[in-house]
Amino acid sequence: MKVSKRINKFRMWLMKGLTKNIGNSHHKTTSSLGVIPKIKRILISRPNQRLGNQLLLTPLVQEVINTFPDCKIDLFVKGGVANAVFENYTNIDKIIQLPRKPFSNLIKYILCWFSLKKQDYDLVINGDKNSSSGRLSTQLAKGKFKVFGEVNDSIQHTFDDYEHISKYPIYNLRAYLSKLGFAENTKPIPTLNIKLSKSEIAKGKSILDEIVKNDKPSICIYTNATGDKIYDEAWWMTLYNRLLKDYTEFNVIELLPIENVSKINFSAPNLYSKDVREMCALIANTAIFIAADNGVMHLASAAQIPVVGFFKVTKLEKYKPYGNGSLAFNTNETNLKDWLKGIDTILS
Numbered sequence: 001m002k003v004s005k006r007i008n009k010f011r012m013w014l015m016k017g018l019t020k021n022i023g024n025s026h027h028k029t030t031s032s033l034g035v036i037p038k039i040k041r042i043l044i045s046r047p048n049q050r051l052g053n054q055l056l057l058t059p060l061v062q063e064v065i066n067t068f069p070d071c072k073i074d075l076f077v078k079g080g081v082a083n084a085v086f087e088n089y090t091n092i093d094k095i096i097q098l099p100r101k102p103f104s105n106l107i108k109y110i111l112c113w114f115s116l117k118k119q120d121y122d123l124v125i126n127g128d129k130n131s132s133s134g135r136l137s138t139q140l141a142k143g144k145f146k147v148f149g150e151v152n153d154s155i156q157h158t159f160d161d162y163e164h165i166s167k168y169p170i171y172n173l174r175a176y177l178s179k180l181g182f183a184e185n186t187k188p189i190p191t192l193n194i195k196l197s198k199s200e201i202a203k204g205k206s207i208l209d210e211i212v213k214n215d216k217p218s219i220c221i222y223t224n225a226t227g228d229k230i231y232d233e234a235w236w237m238t239l240y241n242r243l244l245k246d247y248t249e250f251n252v253i254e255l256l257p258i259e260n261v262s263k264i265n266f267s268a269p270n271l272y273s274k275d276v277r278e279m280c281a282l283i284a285n286t287a288i289f290i291a292a293d294n295g296v297m298h299l300a301s302a303a304q305i306p307v308v309g310f311f312k313v314t315k316l317e318k319y320k321p322y323g324n325g326s327l328a329f330n331t332n333e334t335n336l337k338d339w340l341k342g343i344d345t346i347l348s
Contacts, residue, residue, distance in 0.1 A: 036181040037144065039122045042073045045137040046127035049079030049100045051276065052295030055192050055302050056319075057127050058085065059166045062190035063173065064125070065091045067182075074119065076112075076137050084276040085302075088195035098133075116141040123147070127169055147176050163317045166192065191323030194280050194302040204281025211253055211269045218251040219243055219347075220283055220300075222291035223263035228313045229293050231331075236263035239290075242340060247347065250287065255279060255296065288346050293319055301326060306346045308339070 042064055046057045054077065064073060072093040075082055079100040086092045098112045099105035116137060124143035126134040129150055138148050152172050156162045162171055167189050174185045196204075212218060221243070223236045243252050254262060254270040262270070273279050279296070280303045283289055289300035290308045298321070300307045307321035309328045320328035327342045 037122065039068050039145075040071055041119070041121050041123075042068070042071050043076060043116075043119070043121045043124045043141050043143065044073060044127055045076040045125065045131075045134045045141070047076055047078040047098050047131065047133040047137060048128070049077075049081065050295055051081050051085075052298040052319075053128075054082050054085045055194070055295065055298040056166045058192050058194065058302060059190040060125070060127055060169050060173070061086070061089060061092075062193060063170045065089075066187075066190070067177070067185070074121075076116065076141075078133075081276065085194055087277065088197060113137070113140065125149075125169070125173060128165065129168070145176075145180065147173055161189075161317075161322075163315075164320070164322070165318050166322075191304070192298060192302040192321075193304060194277065194299070196277070196281055196284055196303065200277060200281045201284050204278070204283070205285045207271065207278070207282050208253075208285045211271060212251045214251065216249060216251050217287040218253050218285070219247060220253050220255055220286040220289045221264075221268070222255045222257070222289070222294070222296050222300075224257035224259065224261060224296075225292040225294040229311075231263065231292055231310065231312075233263045233265070237265075237267075238336065239339070240264045240267065242336065243290075243343075246340065246344075250347070253286070255283065257296070288343065290343070297321060308343060308346070310339075 044061060044064065046053060061073065064071065071091060073091050074094045074096060075086065075092060076096045078098040080097060082095050096112055096115055099108050102109040117140065119142065121141060121143040122145065124138050124141045124146045126138040126147065126149040128134050135148055138146055149169055149172060152175055155171055155175050159171055162168050170189055178184050208218060221240065240252065252268050254264065254268040256262060256270050256272040258274060260272055271282055276299065280299050283300045284303040284305060286305060288306050288308065291297040291300065292310045293314050297307060297309050301321045301323065304324055306325040309321045310331050311328060312331045316328050316330050325346055329339055329342065
């Protein structure tokens, strides 16, 4: 193991130990004289640099905006991907970015933490109950009301989708606000959304048209993933060949990862791009997106189209795509016949 990885592993262990007892969302859930408090300035903390985790935060941000339309939101994140994800969220005022490599940018890292003390917030929300940095930042921030994200025993069994990483923070927030006197919110949970503009979608269509050079609708696949979530070449070639055989009225295209690799040996028309919003705009013009569990699968969900996600090691109920007719399969318990049936349901 590299020295930097050992240091990072130690840092995570230390942070977990220091923050395991931090935070109680119910410490203050009553306003003075029974008056419903005015919530104008909000901090949402999700200090993780991965694309998928920032996209999975978009439902919570939408929930906050829907609840407090005139609010200003600061985000406490890590790395720069949040800039692209939240580019069209007009309620976002400031994005406080921890450097991806803290020990290489120690001064900036420390200054980001201190910046949490500069602003007075009406509400501070930790976006992930399992994040040590999220709990610590919520504790350090100056806020009247704070939602740390601990499991709410009174509601976790009420909703069968409470386990989902995008949904439980919203259920917790709704329960917390109800105790502050706000009206109960029973509206559907927002879906992932990167809020593509009309011009971005039009550009995505132009890119897609240049790739396929016909008017047929397109199936988009993404064959990469990280670690044990990867499916090998034989697995993907089997699925790809069946898509070609069963859906002749569709194009089958591949979106390539930043590593510029392909599990189908570049057999399909493809796009290689490092621009997150350009990738999303292309996906938005396709009929369905098919991928293993990874950040780009969540990007496809944020494009507001049906997504089929394959899971074999991570928890499906925690990370599965939802909304827009999306489906998820545990490939340890299902087979090619099941997957094609699901795809057919979406495309028919």
